[in-house]
Amino acid sequence: MATLRIGGKSSSGPRGKTFSxxxxxxxxxxxxxxxxxxxxxxxxxxxxxxPILGNFIAWKDYAPFVGLWESPWVGWANFELLFTDPDFQRALINTVQIEILQLVFAFPAPLALALLLHSIMSERLKRAIQSIVYLPHFLSWVIVIALWQQIFGGAGFINQLLANQDMDRINVMSNPDLFKPLVVLQSMWKDVGWGTIIFLAALTRIDTTLYEAAVIDGANGRRRLLDVTLPGIMSIIILLLILRMGSMFSTGFEQYFLQRNAVGPEAAEVIDTFVYTRAFQSGDWSFATAVGLVRGVVAAFMIIGANWLAKRFTGEGLL
Amino acid sequence: MATIREERSSTIPSLGGGSLVIPEVKRKRRDSNRPIWMEEPGPLMKIAKAIALTFVTLIMVFPMVYVVAVSFSSAKDVLAGGLILFPRNPTLESYSAILQGGVVTRALQISILLTLFGTFAQMVFTVTLAYGLSRPGVWGSKFVLYLVLGAMIFYPGMIPSFLLIKELGLLNTYPALIVPGLISAWNLIIVRNFFMNIPADLTDAAKIDGASDAQILWRIILPLSKAVLAVIALFYGVGIWNQFFNVILYINDSTMWPVQNVLRQYVLMGSNLASADQFAPNQAPPPAQSIQMAVVVLATVPILIVYPFLQRYFTKGVLTGSIKG
Structure with missing residues (x-):
């Protein structure tokens, strides 16, 4: 199920004979x-x-004023730094922690919402709710974070309410301890609705005669969910889950970059922002390139591996 | 659902040539769509569902309503604080202040032009390559397709991409914001799949009539693909309008910034917009918060304008159509 057709079958016809x-x-x-x-x-x-070839500067000690070609070769020194640089390790740990939180909380959320939406009988109401929940996906991270700040920020809506009640203000947006749950909630707010699309498409493709048969056999709503609905969309769940694993080390950049100053790098530095700050603020171009390259290679292997797993478990993959 | 109801009260032509009018039967609305085998959920379940859906919808809508309300509020109301869901004394002060010319006005113009030109260029590159790769039997096209797939798997990295733009002399130019993202491999594959599903009979017939491949693309393929092209164009357009990080990378000159970066500067970093723009000297400037929110609203409005068009296609399965089920 759910294979993005990329290879494509050649259609028979006059062009089928091209090889002669x-x-x-x-x-x-x-x-x-x-x-x-x-x-x-x-x-x-x-x-x-x-640019992929341009990664060769990871094996150099590149300095902009010396030039791409004249900078000295340094062998694997930049890659060895990966094992000793404490800032990198912190960024790696933050990235993995956030990704695990995303996997546990943000991944199942669209599935739950899709089941809920699918159970709405009124088509018009369903459309209306879909229009609303899809929308945040199309807002930029800058706007999303501006919106969150208006609600949860120091001078935001909630703190104004608290102040009016003579209660203590709460610090959500610039609290390092809350940062990781916060970014997961932000991602969920932005993309939970959008994520339902693929599940809703899969839900409508379940053969309704299966439900009829289940009812005749005396299955109640819960049993139908467990025995018909979930098996019907299991292959798409596994496919998405595996793909999610494939992007394990790429949290994205903008969401973290925009909030890094508010909570400090200790909590908010992820691999992508680390590459940026190391190169553009510390001038450590070659090390930053090495980090980016390793991340890219690991991600590529994870995507290929995930695709292989998806093929094994669901019969079809993405590539 | 709409179609089902129409049928109920529609006229059914009978054999005699006249038509038999079937009066609409009054029915309870709620079971109109429910399959015959599905029992009505219990009241508790219904309430729980209603609460959950209301909660989700409110969470999505509330911040936007709040921001719009604040942006239209006067200084007095904002300083008084409290719940503003509808401006008590609606005023356009904030909007007229930032649209007088100055940083935000310029940023909006830049963003609009970038989005128009950028989307056009992206569509030209994506459609031509998708068409070129859509026909089986073109020698070498498989190889190009694998190059595209490779781009989906491997990301070249931030620093080499930056150095390329630098070596090309594109730093601090607008092409740097468009050229690196000319083709999204995902969008390309969606368009190519759509092209491949157009029956070959149509193009073969045109071929026999002597049409060239360019004419086939222009006269046959493109008119048949309007829906998918509209969606892809809107994806591209939204992407350029929302882009922030590329601007950070490639544009140092803050006078060249599009609206997202200006928004970040004034709303998230708290730079004072009032001092950046010229206000009439002996007139109290509108409250900073209202101005900030007006910028947020202006940066969102174009998305809200194109959104209904986009939304129409999602549910029609234009995109999920490329995902075989």
């Missing part, structure tokens, strides 16, 4: 297609694959 035509003729026949492919190909080569 000589290559030169085929190239000329498809000249327009090559013209269409060219700009996009140039984009991927220049802006994705060239």
């Amino acid at each position: 035509t000589p290559l030169r003729k085929r190239l000329w026949r498809d000249r327009w297609m090559y013209l269409f492919i060219l700009p996009g190909l140039a984009y991927f080569l220049l802006f994705i694959y060239l």
